[in-house]
Amino acid sequence: MAAAHDASPQAESVQPETIAKMTKEIVVKFIEVGKLSPSGFEETFAAVYAAIERTVGK
Template identity: 50%
Template sequence: MNPDDEKLLKLAKEIIVKFIELGRVSPTNFEANFRAIFWALKNTVLDARAADLEGAGALEETSGEE
């Protein structure tokens, strides 16, 4: 397992526990909610990394033009 995935699982667990405490999540809808939270976190991280990579690529292109 990727270390980032382990961190995302822990974050998703913390979020789902809060939702359970608030009564927003029950045992019948736990799985769907947990998956949705995990994938929302993962997609957010991946999108942020993609933006960082695109920004780094643009910097390399402009620094090579002398």
């Protein structure tokens, strides 16, 4: 029994709020594992946000 998936552009759209949440989780994890200092949060957040945005095609 195969489930039908909605392939409309609306269903595949990623909201800016979702990108921001994903970015925060990634950057916080970098801090937790010691790969990033908290003082570098702002710069790294901007870079990771832009990378995710490019990846999802915004």
